[in-house]
Amino acid sequence: MAIYPVLRSLLFRLDPEDAHHLALALLRVAASTPPSRAWLRRQFDLAGRDQQVECCGLTFRNPLGLAAGYDKDGRAVAALALLGFGHIEVGTVTPQAQPGNPRPRIVRLPADRAVINRMGFPNRGAQALRARLARMPRERDFVLGLNLGKGRDTPLEHAHEDYCALVGDLGEAADYLAVNISSPNTQGLRQLQSRTYLDQLLPAVLGERDRVARRRGRSLPVLVKLAPDLTWPELDEILDRLLAHGVEGVIAINTTLARPGLHSPRAGEAGGLSGAPLRERAREVVAYIHAHTEAQLPIIGVGGIMGADDARRMLEAGALLIQVYTGLVYSGPGLAREILTALRRREAR
Numbered sequence: 001m002a003i004y005p006v007l008r009s010l011l012f013r014l015d016p017e018d019a020h021h022l023a024l025a026l027l028r029v030a031a032s033t034p035p036s037r038a039w040l041r042r043q044f045d046l047a048g049r050d051q052q053v054e055c056c057g058l059t060f061r062n063p064l065g066l067a068a069g070y071d072k073d074g075r076a077v078a079a080l081a082l083l084g085f086g087h088i089e090v091g092t093v094t095p096q097a098q099p100g101n102p103r104p105r106i107v108r109l110p111a112d113r114a115v116i117n118r119m120g121f122p123n124r125g126a127q128a129l130r131a132r133l134a135r136m137p138r139e140r141d142f143v144l145g146l147n148l149g150k151g152r153d154t155p156l157e158h159a160h161e162d163y164c165a166l167v168g169d170l171g172e173a174a175d176y177l178a179v180n181i182s183s184p185n186t187q188g189l190r191q192l193q194s195r196t197y198l199d200q201l202l203p204a205v206l207g208e209r210d211r212v213a214r215r216r217g218r219s220l221p222v223l224v225k226l227a228p229d230l231t232w233p234e235l236d237e238i239l240d241r242l243l244a245h246g247v248e249g250v251i252a253i254n255t256t257l258a259r260p261g262l263h264s265p266r267a268g269e270a271g272g273l274s275g276a277p278l279r280e281r282a283r284e285v286v287a288y289i290h291a292h293t294e295a296q297l298p299i300i301g302v303g304g305i306m307g308a309d310d311a312r313r314m315l316e317a318g319a320l321l322i323q324v325y326t327g328l329v330y331s332g333p334g335l336a337r338e339i340l341t342a343l344r345r346r347e348a349r
C-alpha cells in the first residue's frame, strides 16, 4: 500500500510491541463495518479463488498464511484474513494465561530486515481464546490454525498433558493444530523435539485429536512446528518419529538462536531471530525435509519470506503452503497481495 512507508516510519518510532498492538487495533477498526470490510477486501484481497491448495485434507484458498505469534490471542483473525491470507495461525496459546518475559522483548533490526523476539508465550490462556473464537462467524473463507504450547512452569515430563488439554479445549474450534515444540524463549521447550519426548507427546496428542475429530465429525490435522537449530541427524530422527506416529504435516521453521552475518548494532540481543537472515536456512530445512521424507509429509514453509521471490523459492524447495510474519512488519499489509499476484502470474505462464 502506498501509504505504508509513512505509517511504518511512525510505527517504527514506537516500541515494537506497542507498534504491533496499535497495528492490530487499527486493522480491527478498519474491519469493523461492512463498507470498510469491503474496502479492505478490494485493497488487499485480490486473490480470488484460483490459487487453491489441498493440504492435510483441507482446502486453502491460496498458499499464503500468517504465521503464529502475530495474533496470539485471536483478537483480529477475521480482519487479518481480509489482507488476503488463505490461513491464519493463532497462538501460541498455553493452557493458563501467562505474562511472558519482561518487556522490552521485541527488537527490530532494520539494517538486516529482521526481528529478535524473546516473548515467552504471553497470552490469555485457553479459556479466553475459546470464548473469543466462539464469537467468530462459523462461515469463513480462510483456514484457522491453532498453535499450541506448554505453560512456562510445566515440567517437560508433564508437557504432553498441557498439549492434550489444549487439544481437548480448543480443537473443536480449529481447522488444524500446530504443536509448537520449537520456540527458543520457553526454557527447555525445544528438548521436546528429542525422540524420548516425541514418543510420549505425539501418541497422546494424536489420541486426544482423534477423540475431538470423532466428536465433531470432521478431521483435525496435527502439524508439528520445528526449530532451525537442529543438526541433520537430529532432524532425521524427528522426521522418523513424525512419520511413525502419523502426524499430518510439519511447519518449518521457528526463529533461530543463530546470528548469521548480521549488520545491526543490536544483533547480540537475546531471543529468536526472524526475517531476511533466516531465509536461506528455512529454505534449506524445507528442501531437506521434502527430500528425506520423499514428499510424504506436507510442509508449511516459513522463515525469511519478505517478498514474492522468496515465496516462490520456498514453494520450489518443496513447501505446499507458506507463511509470513516479519515480512509483514517491513512490507506492510500489501504483502499478501504482492506475493499472491506474483505467484498467480507465474502459474499463468
Ligand SMILES: Cc1cc2nc3c(=O)[nH]c(=O)nc-3n(C[C@H](O)[C@H](O)[C@H](O)COP(=O)(O)O)c2cc1C
Pocket (backbone or CB within 6 Å): 067, 068, 069, 070, 072, 091, 092, 106, 115, 117, 119, 121, 147, 180, 183, 225, 253, 254, 255, 273, 274, 275, 276, 278, 302, 303, 304, 305, 323, 324, 325, 326, 327
Ligand atoms: C514477535 C514474534 C513472535 C512470535 N511468536 C511465535 C509464537 O508464539 N509461536 C510460534 O510458533 N512462532 C512464533 N513466532 C515465529 C514465527 O511464527 C515464524 O516461525 C518466524 O518468525 C519465521 O518467520 P518470518 O521470518 O517470516 O518472521 C514469532 C515471531 C515473531 C517475530
